[in-house]
Amino acid sequence: MKYVRALALLIVFSAAPLQAQMISGPATALDGRTIEMTGTIIRLAHIDAPEARQTCQRDGAAWACGIEATENLAAIIGSEPVDCAIIGVDASDIPLATCENAVFDVGREMVRRGLGLAADEAPEDYAAATAIAQGLRFGLWAGEFERPDQWRSTNPGSVMRLARAQHSAAPERAARARPAAEQRYTNALGCAIKGNHSRYGDMIYHLPGQRYYDGTRPEAIFCTEREAMAAGFRRSKE
Structure with a gap:
């Protein structure tokens, strides 16, 4: 009986996936x-x-x-x-x-x-x-x-x-x-920096509080300006 229980445990542990x-x-x-x-x-x-x-x-x-x-x-x-x-x-x-x-x-x-x-x-x-x-x-x-x-x-x-x-x-x-810590822009939905293409095809990102932020429909969202710039976007001038 002990042999059967030991064998059952061995089967269970053998079948369990190895943890990464x-x-x-x-x-x-x-x-x-x-x-x-x-x-x-x-x-x-x-x-x-x-x-x-x-x-x-x-x-x-x-x-x-x-x-x-x-x-x-x-x-x-x-x-x-x-x-x-x-x-x-x-x-x-x-x-x-x-x-x-x-x-x-x-x-x-x-x-x-x-x-x-x-x-x-x-x-x-x-x-x-x-x-x-x-x-x-x-x-x-x-x-x-x-x-x-x-x-x-x-x-x-x-x-x-x-x-x-x-x-x-x-x-x-x-x-x-390796970057230093920087300001993160977030809201209730997560990251808050909006990135999109302008009418001229430029890749622009808008920070909360900037002139065109509320009216911008985001094509990309970022938490920091470094992330936006790394993705090829530049900061809106206003």
């Missing part, structure tokens, strides 16, 4: 898909993003899409704690995790801003975020770019040097990219 390892704390962006957190290097699951040294094309000229991706990730994680659930490791044995803070699913927000590319196995809401970025021509979708995996294959030297920096101390550039 959780890690929480302040984080620093190292590139558009990689953070350093409490001394641990973590890559965002379900997305790829331009390497820190990668460049793309926009308006017929080269632009530092890798740096912009890094700065956007820094703006998204901000200075508040981030909660990451480690779900595996990548080919370099770096932990892969889904990460969230009080405002964002971090990986999904990178995709929504057009500076992250959703993987084939990403959750369905990542596909919706991709559609928003493509429709509004955010980030990479505003120009021409080489997929990050292809760029890495043709620029292995740059990728290897970055990887060594990640596993040692965080680069000074990444530390500088």
